[in-house]
Amino acid sequence: xxxxxxxxxxxxxxxxxxxxxxxxxxxxxxxxxxxxxxxxxxxxxxxxxxxxxxxxxxxxxxxxxxxxxxxxxxxxxxxxxxxxxxxxxxxxxxxxxxxxxxxxxxxxxxxxxxxxxxxxxxxxxxxxxxxxxxxxxxxxxxxxxxxxxxxxxxxxxxxxxxxxxxxxxxxxxxxxxxxxxxxxxxxxxxxxxxxxxxxxxxxxxxxxxxxxxxxxxxxxxxxxxxxxxxxxxxxxxxxxxxxxxxxxxxxxxxxxxxxxxxxxxxxxxxxxxxxxxxxxxxxxxxxxxxxxxxxxxxxxxxxxxxxxxxxxxxxxxxxxxxxxxxxxxxxxxxxxxxxxxxxxxxxxxxxxxxxxxxxxxxxxxxxxxxxxxxxxxxxxxxxxxxxxxxxxxxxxxxxxxxxxxxxxxxxxxxxxxxxxxxxxxxxxxxxxxxxxxxxxxxxxxxxxxxxxxxxxxxxxxxxxxxxxxxxxxxxxxxxxxxxxxxxxxxxxxx
Amino acid sequence: xxxxxxxxxxxxxxxxxxxxxxxxxxxxxxxxxxxxxxxxxxxxxxxxxxxxxxxxxxxxxxxxxxxxxxxxxxxxxxxxxxxxxxxxxxxxxxxxxxxxxxxxxxxxxxxxxxxxxxxxxxxxxxxxxxxxxxxxxxxxxxxxxxxxxxxxxxxxxxxxxxxxxxxxxxxxxxxxxxxxxxxxxxxxxxxxxxxxxxxxxxxxxxxxxxxxxxxxxxxxxxxxxxxxxxxxxxxxxxxxxxxxxxxxxxxxxxxxxxxxxxxxxxxxxxxxxxxxxxxxxxxxxxxxxxxxxxxxxxxxxxxxxxxxxxxxxxxxxxxxxxxxxxxxxxxxxxxxxxxxxxxxxxxxxxxxxxxxxxxxxxxxxxxxxxxxxxxxxxxxxxxxxxxxxxxxxxxxxxxxxxxxxxxxxxxxxxxxxxxxxxxxxxxxxxxxxxxxxxxxxxxxxxxxxxxxxxxxxxxxxxxxxxxxxxxxxxxxxxxxxxxxxxxxxxxxxx
Numbered sequence: 012x013x014x015x016x017x018x019x020x021x022x023x024x025x026x027x028x029x030x031x032x033x034x035x036x037x038x039x040x041x042x043x044x045x046x047x048x049x050x051x052x053x054x055x056x057x058x059x060x061x062x063x064x065x066x067x068x069x070x071x072x073x074x075x076x077x078x079x080x081x082x083x084x085x086x087x088x089x090x091x092x093x094x095x096x097x098x099x100x101x102x103x104x105x106x107x108x109x110x111x112x113x114x115x116x117x118x119x120x121x122x123x124x125x126x127x128x129x130x131x132x133x134x135x136x137x138x139x140x141x142x143x144x145x146x147x148x149x150x151x152x153x154x155x156x157x158x159x160x161x162x163x164x165x166x167x168x169x170x171x172x173x174x175x176x177x178x179x180x181x182x183x184x185x186x187x188x189x190x191x192x193x194x195x196x197x198x199x200x201x202x203x204x205x206x207x208x209x210x211x212x213x214x215x216x217x218x219x220x221x222x223x224x225x226x227x228x229x230x231x232x233x234x235x236x237x238x239x240x241x242x243x244x245x246x247x248x249x250x251x252x253x254x255x256x257x258x259x260x261x262x263x264x265x266x267x268x269x270x271x272x273x274x275x276x277x278x279x280x281x282x283x284x285x286x287x288x289x290x291x292x293x294x295x296x297x298x299x300x301x302x303x304x305x306x307x308x309x310x311x312x313x314x315x316x317x318x319x320x321x322x323x324x325x326x327x328x329x330x331x332x333x334x335x336x337x338x339x340x341x342x343x344x345x346x347x348x349x350x351x352x353x354x355x356x357x358x359x360x361x362x363x364x365x366x367x368x369x370x371x372x373x374x375x376x377x378x379x380x381x382x383x384x385x386x387x388x389x390x391x392x393x394x395x396x397x398x399x400x401x402x403x404x405x406x407x408x409x410x411x412x413x414x415x416x417x418x419x420x421x422x423x424x425x426x427x428x429x430x431x432x433x434x435x436x437x438x439x440x441x442x443x444x445x446x447x448x449x450x451x452x453x454x455x456x457x458x459x460x461x462x463x464x465x466x467x468x469x470x471x472x473x474x475x476x477x478x479x480x481x482x483x484x485x486x487x488x489x490x491x492x493x494x495x496x497x498x499x500x501x502x503x504x505x
Numbered sequence: 506x507x508x509x510x511x512x513x514x515x516x517x518x519x520x521x522x523x524x525x526x527x528x529x530x531x532x533x534x535x536x537x538x539x540x541x542x543x544x545x546x547x548x549x550x551x552x553x554x555x556x557x558x559x560x561x562x563x564x565x566x567x568x569x570x571x572x573x574x575x576x577x578x579x580x581x582x583x584x585x586x587x588x589x590x591x592x593x594x595x596x597x598x599x600x601x602x603x604x605x606x607x608x609x610x611x612x613x614x615x616x617x618x619x620x621x622x623x624x625x626x627x628x629x630x631x632x633x634x635x636x637x638x639x640x641x642x643x644x645x646x647x648x649x650x651x652x653x654x655x656x657x658x659x660x661x662x663x664x665x666x667x668x669x670x671x672x673x674x675x676x677x678x679x680x681x682x683x684x685x686x687x688x689x690x691x692x693x694x695x696x697x698x699x700x701x702x703x704x705x706x707x708x709x710x711x712x713x714x715x716x717x718x719x720x721x722x723x724x725x726x727x728x729x730x731x732x733x734x735x736x737x738x739x740x741x742x743x744x745x746x747x748x749x750x751x752x753x754x755x756x757x758x759x760x761x762x763x764x765x766x767x768x769x770x771x772x773x774x775x776x777x778x779x780x781x782x783x784x785x786x787x788x789x790x791x792x793x794x795x796x797x798x799x800x801x802x803x804x805x806x807x808x809x810x811x812x813x814x815x816x817x818x819x820x821x822x823x824x825x826x827x828x829x830x831x832x833x834x835x836x837x838x839x840x841x842x843x844x845x846x847x848x849x850x851x852x853x854x855x856x857x858x859x860x861x862x863x864x865x866x867x868x869x870x871x872x873x874x875x876x877x878x879x880x881x882x883x884x885x886x887x888x889x890x891x892x893x894x895x896x897x898x899x900x901x902x903x904x905x906x907x908x909x910x911x912x913x914x915x916x917x918x919x920x921x922x923x924x925x926x927x928x929x930x931x932x933x934x935x936x937x938x939x940x941x942x943x944x945x946x947x948x949x950x951x952x953x954x955x956x957x958x959x960x961x962x963x964x965x966x967x968x969x970x971x972x973x974x975x976x977x978x979x980x981x982x983x984x985x986x987x988x989x990x991x992x993x994x995x996x997x998x999x
Contacts, residue, residue, distance in 0.1 A: 056516070
């Protein structure tokens with residue numbers, strides 16, 4: 012039976028995926044510094060094995076045969092995901108993949124080297140090469156998938172999302188935020204004039220912050236029999252569903268930094284830990300995509316973790332672990348701090364979407380051939396001034412050189428961040444409508460109901476539906492800007 | 506060129522070995538408890554890939570062709586090791602390997618389950634099955650290797666060592682120890698009567714013990730850019746040469762326990778870290794075998810770490826890190842404590858060889874068909890009473906059920922422990938003869954000269970020579986019991 016052959020293949024691939032996931036997490040947490048060269052060799056060797064085994068021509072035959080077998084519902088959609096996965100993995104000629112891999116590695120290395128030097132001129136030719144390749148890739152994928160070229164790129168990160176659906180929602184959000192950001196800043200200034208910011212004392216030993224983080228993770232539902240928390244330079248969620256590795260980094264001067272990292276990664280971890288175990292070795296059992304994953308991390312970080320109700324419960328824990336007493340009115344100005352800035356990864360939830368929309372617009376222009384790299388600094392600067400009133404012309408390192416995504420040829424990835432934020436707001440609204448005691452429960456540290464809702468509607472569904480379908484089935488509606496806009500208005504507008 | 510194909514093969518296998526080594530170390534240190542099932546699946550999948558790729562029939566052709574190619578010296582011995590390795594991996598029929606693997610896993614599981622229950626009757630039939638298989642394995646290997654059956658088993662763990670060479674050396678040691686153990690115990694009693702044992706205070710926080718361990722490791726030569734120390738249930742040395750993972754476990758009541766574990770594993774680690782890097786992906790670049798590896802761990806633990814000179818240097822470090830002041834005369838009775846006991850792994854360096862010689866004799870009888878499992882409890886007990894004056898007849902859990910080796914079908918492994926101890930003593934004697942200031946330097950915490958000697962004579966040689974040849978080239982003599990006997994006499998006899 013061909014389905015059985017796909018099932019066996021899945022188990023074989025899972026072995027290599029497991030090794031890559033744990034080696035990757037280990038590299039960022041426990042590896043000795045001198046272990047990097049051999050680790051890179053081992054991981055690229057394993058990745059090569061995984062790619063060869065995932066793209067073997069015989070798999071096409073198994074999939075075709077399985078499609079006409081008498082299967083149950085789960086198996087049928089599992090085969091469909093096998094096909095989707097296989098098509099996306101094999102639709103580029105081997106020669107092109109090699110060229111892309113080589114150029115991408117070169118451009119990434121150059122980016123790491125030249126960004127700190129603010130050297131746009133040195134970086135430009137490499138990025139031009141990548142943009143050319145990305146246009147080629149998107150055309151090749153578009154042809155096979157029957158999609159527009161940019162949509163074919165989005166599809167790699169966020170299956171089912173289309174630029175034509177995203178654009179009007181992002182436009183509505185952009186129009187709102189252009190006026191809302193100055194309003195929020197004025198409100199914030201006025202509030203701080205009345206009640207000056209209570210400074211963090213800056214005396215938070217790492218061990219105590221870690222214990223606080225562990226306590227919060229556990230309460231929110233992280234399963235410590237299937238995961239752990241450690242330290243890395245950048246917070247991440249890695250490992251495998253049976254052993255999810257999340258990390259944060261600590262500043263002894265500021266406990267919010269590490270704790271917010273823990274909350275965000277716990278959101279990712281809950282998704283991984285609660286995927287359907289029996290499907291773990293099928294593409295169907297994987298998380299739906301980057302946007303949905305981000306909706307889960309932002310759900311915990313923003314919808315729960317920056318919710319004032321959350322702090323009713325969390326502040327006594329802060330006091331218990333760090334020995335510092337805070338009132339809600341004193342902590343919220345830190346948790347809800349809004350600031351116009353040049354850097355996407357440092358942005359708060361109000362200004363962040365403008366960073367993303369800027370990139371979403373520019374990368375569509377790149378793929379469509381309407382924008383060339385040589386014009387990027389001006390195009391970037393024009394939008395930065397328009398959306399956030401900031402200029403980056405003299406500072407490309409904090410402008411178009413700030414992110415690694417384009418250097419890695421990851422076009423179509425950026426929208427996921429803001430799609431995730433919007434979906435999280437829409438999910439919370441749907442949950443709260445069904446469950447009016449939502450905020451009261453959060454204030455008591457009770458996360459059972461909200462987790463049960465997410466488990467039923469998101470986590471247990473894995474890759475059963477496209478991103479838009481998953482959201483619509485969970486919330487009863489297509490993606491709408493209004494939920495996120497309302498969320499921002501309530502939290503920041505008054 | 507066929508040598509190039511072997512070289513490429515080595516790099517491919519190294520990738521899987523790397524993954525297995527890091528996943529194995531991670532399992533014992535950082536894995537979440539619930540991650541075990543998936544980890545076992547992943548590791549057995551990778552081990553299967555490694556086995557299939559290491560035993561592909563084409564490799565025989567490459568080796569044969571490479572043997573007639575024009576190669577340099579290193580390449581020639583590399584090919585010879587490829588052949589030795591390949592022959593040992595492929596000399597058992599696949600059907601037999603599967604049967605052995607299945608029975609071994611079953612017997613190991615049974616051992617883990619039944620040893621705590623002291624259930625010899627339940628365990629016996631499984632061990633009988635293993636002994637039958639081990640006889641079959643040794644006959645199959647003997648045929649291919651042209652060795653005696655038991656030697657063919659030793660060869661798997663300790664290439665080049667032969668029972669006929671080991672037996673007279675072990676006999677000399679046994680004869681000496683039977684009289685020496687009672688003598689040592691009497692001397693010890695007399696000494697303690699004159700100067701009562703200073704008790705450990707039992708207040709040693711783990712973090713401080715860890716810092717002490719790290720300081721000692723660093724001074725002895727552990728390279729922290731290529732390795733680290735963490736915690737596990739049983740101390741081990743794992744990982745890969747570019748990233749050696751050693752572990753210890755801590756009791757807050759006793760700092761010597763963890764520190765001696767650190768010293769032992771640091772000995773293993775120095776060997777791994779100083780293997781020739783360029784050969785890392787060839788069998789030639791691997792450590793020579795278990796006996797040589799054990800000689801390196803015991804060199805650091807016993808020859809250095811229990812040397813009174815070592816404590817001249819170490820006690821101020823103990824005081825610095827643990828805040829407890831000790832004199833040499835007070836610490837040495839702890840470090841040199843000798844006790845007759847039933848358990849091999851708990852034994853001191855004086856009584857330990859008797860545990861090993863007992864097993865060496867019994868497993869030769871097993872393989873030769875002179876001993877059956879049903880007679881093992883009596884045979885074990887008779888030797889225990891003869892060598893150590895202790896009886897285990899009513900307590901098989903602490904008698905023939907105490908070790909996992911035989912349940913795992915690892916016959917020919919036990920001699921390595923005592924061969925290692927003897928080789929370490931012979932190495933130290935050879936070094937001290939060339940370098941009379943050896944003890945003075947140890948007392949000052951200077952390990953450069955002793956490490957340089959070991960690097961030149963042991964570490965950098967990797968698998969270039971058989972175990973006996975390696976020792977003879979390093980020390981100028983074949984293995985002799987007298988060096989170890991003298992070492993024990995000087996340290997424990999007066």
